[in-house]
Amino acid sequence: MSEKTGGCARPTGAVVGENLIAENGELSKKETTVVTAKVGTKAPDFEAPTYYKGEFTSIKLSDYLGKWVLLCFYPGDFTFV
Amino acid sequence: MSAVAANYDTLQSLGVEVISVSVDSQFVHKVWNDQELSKMAKKDIPFHMATDGPGNVGKIYGVYDEAAGVELRGRFIIDPDGVIQAMEVMTPPVGRKMSEAIRQIYAFQHVRKTKGAEVCPAGWSPGKKTLKPGPELVGTVWKEWSPFENH
Structure with a gap:
């Protein structure tokens, strides 16, 4: 977890290991293979900016190894359910 | 949330x-x-x-x-x-x-x-009976567990 200032450029969540900068400096296109999470397999690692207790910061899933994690996706803020 | x-x-x-x-x-x-x-x-x-x-x-x-x-x-x-x-x-x-x-x-x-020695049947909640998988349990789950009593 590192503290980040909230700039105007909008950082977003990304899968760890994707979109690596190649040695020639070009952004390598990620393979079209989509890893889909399955029970009984490793949870795909990701990094994402977060809002946490008044701060703009970020998380990386693999930093939580050794702990149980409840990962909850939902349609959107200010939705009704 | x-x-x-x-x-x-x-x-x-x-x-x-x-x-x-x-x-x-x-x-x-x-x-x-x-x-x-x-x-x-x-x-x-x-x-x-x-x-x-x-x-x-x-x-x-x-x-x-x-x-x-x-x-x-x-x-x-x-x-x-x-x-x-x-x-x-x-x-x-x-x-x-x-x-x-x-x-x-x-x-x-x-x-x-329990390192997998015990498993949790349907409807299990803390305090309820678990099952211990092994040769004796094959075909005898009906003696150990009932969906009417434990679900």
Whole structure:
């Protein structure tokens, strides 16, 4: 977890290991293979900016190894359910 | 999400960290917390609210709805080894029930504590009978467990 200032450029969540900068400096296109999470397999690692207790910061899933994690996706803020 | 926040103390007592993810920005998460969630949960959201604008994370978890540009309701229980033990995915109009997620966490933690020597049958909740898989149990589960008594 590192503290980040909230700039105007909008950082977003990304899968760890994707979109690596190649040695020639070009952004390598990620393979079209989509890893889909399955029970009984490793949870795909990701990094994402977060809002946490008044701060703009970020998380990386693999930093939580050794702990149980409840990962909850939902349609959107200010939705009704 | 306010329901998760309201159950956060229970989750913490089980050693569970919570991460929520939607396509909304951190800035919208802040305003949602300040304007609405904190009023529903009677406290500020105590966990990380992550942002996944283009659905990069949702796509690999199989919960990103490309047509609508939002995440589906997807809930994953991940163990300390980083392995997904349970997942539940629902379309948006129906909400989840936190007590079911918590029941599953109790069950997976129990199985892990016994190193798989005990398993949790249908409808199990803490304090109820577990089963011990082995040769003696093959074909004799009916003696040990009844859906009428234990479910």
